[in-house]
Amino acid sequence: MISSLQFSAEFAAGPRQVYAAFTSPILLRGWLCDYALFSRVQGNRYLFCWNNGYAAMGQYTTLQAPDRVVFSWMGDGDPAATTVEVAITAEGTGSRIALTHQGLGDGDAWKSSREAVERGWREGLDNLVYFLDTGLDARIMRRPMLGINIGFLEEGTQERLGLPTSDGVLLSGTVEGLGAHNAGLRGGDLVVSLAGHSLKSYSEMAAALVGKKGGDTVDIAFYRGAELHQVQMRLSERPRPPILESVAALAEHLRRTAGELTGELDALLQDVSAADAAARPAPESWSVNENLAHLIFTERFTQMLNFGVMGGDDHIAWPDNNAAQLTPILALYPDTTALVDGLKREMLATVVQVAALPTQTADDLPIFTTISQSMMGLADHAREHYQQMREALEALKAAHGVK
Known part of the structure; x- marks a missing residue:
């Protein structure tokens, strides 16, 4: 016998934001799965993956913004494909959804699939309420920190x-x-x-x-x-990350931080020779110039992430620190002075990009939180590489017998 499971949830967020949470890859990764691949076109196929190895795939058959989404569902181990229908209604200043997972069979063949569906949607919708209220992934925030x-x-x-x-x-x-x-x-x-x-x-x-x-x-x-x-x-408890209250406040924070970072960089590289800046302290370690090229790449990568977030999908892989990220930058900026100037320009470009975001971006907590968290980590990352540069220069001095 074929049957359905029904679920409901209420949100402070309006129908537009709830609809986006079911149809945007970046938002789906914030509450349902760990990886989502699809384009928001009716009839297109999707792939959802979880870090535990589970995956589901199907097709978006109805995209009726902002009140109805229908998609087929074929999860790992399911005996047959099923259908998920999401009906979104406005309720006061917020919204409510009724989610129906249709086409589930019975008997032993369907037992584990039905249990997974029921558990998955109950946990998922609980995560979604938290995500839309805070902009944070409940699965991460409820997870302990290792540090x-x-x-x-x-x-x-x-x-x-x-x-x-x-x-x-x-x-x-x-x-x-x-x-x-x-x-x-x-x-x-x-x-x-x-x-x-x-x-x-x-x-x-x-x-x-x-x-x-x-x-x-x-x-x-x-x-x-x-x-x-x-x-x-x-295990440590996970504190909520600081999120600034507006686009203007975030841009000003980045502008101030960029000024601090450029001052620290100028002091670090004062009186460093071109030869020392270009030399690796060891075959497997980066030179000062390579660290600078990496920081330029990081700023550009972050700008691309922001572009993706605003468009609904930020999934650009950073698999490792292979040489392909450095070679074009080192060719374009052939010495330390050029690299430092290039890095300062990219820092400014990031500030300008954020300052130009629509002011209402801050009202969309999942989107603004994603951008803010990415931006707030840039300074720590830069200072880690400043320390690597110091260590590289100290190693070169030691190799030259300079105290």
């Missing part, structure tokens, strides 16, 4: 660090005062096990923390060089 910065295992890194394996999560650093730092972990460590789960990549960390919350204590194993360490770590 780690992720590194890349590039060619030569494993050998340089003396690691016996490449399976795991390489740390580029830890956040002072949070769980990993308090447990004694540091940059260069390779985490291979968390809460009893073996790790091969960063994406597996989320599964290891399912059911855990801030304040819980878990076991963590990591390599520091060839030596395996096993310690206990207290």
Whole structure:
């Protein structure tokens, strides 16, 4: 016998925002799945993926803004395709949805699929209420914090660090005062096990923390060089990130921060010779100029992300720090002076881009929060690379016998 499951939810957000949450890849990734691929054209196919390996695909058969969305659904392990219909109605200044998942069978063949559908939509709609109210992903905000910065295992890194394996999560650093730092972990460590789960990549960390919350204590194993360490770590609670109140406030913050960063950069590179700026302190380490090229690339990448966010899809992959990001910039800006000038221009371009956003962008919390969080992390990232430049210059001085 074919049957349906019905769900409902109420939102402070209006129908337009709720409709967008079901039809925008970037917004779907904020409450339902971890990856969404499709274009918002009726009849086009979609692919939703989750980090736990589950996936669903289908076709948007009805896109009737802002009150009706219908799409087919074929999840992993489902005996047959089903249909999801979302009806959105205005309710006061907010809205309400009635979601019907149709075409579900019964019997043993459908048991796990029905359970997954019921659990998935109940959790998903709860996440959606939180997402539209705050602009934040409830799945992340309710997840405990480790306080780690992720590194890349590039060619030569494993050998340089003396690691016996490449399976795991390489740390580029830890956040002072949070769980990993308090447990004694540091940059260069390779985490291979968390809460009893073996790790091969960063994406597996989320599964290891399912059911855990801030304040819980878990076991963590990591390599520091060839030596395996096993310690206990207290998971930290996740604070809400600061979000500025308007587009103008965000632009002013970026303008002020850019001024601070350019001043710090000028002081850092004062009296640095062209030869030292271009030299690598070690074969696998970046020179000052390569760090500057990377920061230029980061500003441009961020501008592209903002462009994608405003258009509804920001999924531009950054797989690693391979040389393709540096070679065109180093060719275009052949010396340190040109690179510094180029970086300052890109910082200004980012400020101008944000300042030009429509003022009402701040009223759309999921969109504005996504942009704000990306922008607020730029300064920390730049200062990490400033420190790498200092270390590169110190290493070159040591190699030259200069104190």
